[in-house]
Amino acid sequence: MIFKPQRFHGEAPEVAEEFPAEARLEQQVADALAASDGVGAEGLRVVATGKEIFLFGVVATRDEMDRAVEVALAIPGVEKVTVRMESGEAP
Incomplete structure (x- = not known):
């Protein structure tokens, strides 16, 4: 089969x-x-808009939520993290 260059x-x-x-x-x-x-992380979704990271999903505890934010902020290029997560703990 012969493939021609795309034009x-x-x-x-x-x-x-x-x-x-x-x-x-x-x-x-x-x-x-x-x-x-x-x-x-299996219950999380990550979306980047510019240098801002949005974290969506469900985690077991608020500590887990805080840790997710710490991890995201440790990545070079991330300037802001917006959280749209829920935890299984009572408020």
């Missing part, structure tokens, strides 16, 4: 950045949370 109106296509900075930052935070002691 758009006779010109080679421009390739946008495949993994933008926000996606890399999200992945770094998610990886750090998964590897961290004291955080059950």
Whole structure:
């Protein structure tokens, strides 16, 4: 099978950045949370907007929530963490 080079109106296509900075930052935070002691990351979702990280989900305790914020803030490039998490503990 022969594949021709991709062209758009006779010109080679421009390739946008495949993994933008926000996606890399999200992945770094998610990886750090998964590897961290004291955080059950399986119930968390990480979203980056600029240098701000949003943490969504459910954790078992408020200590776990605090630890998740600490881990996220330790990642280079993260300037702010907004928490949208719930804990299983009574308020």
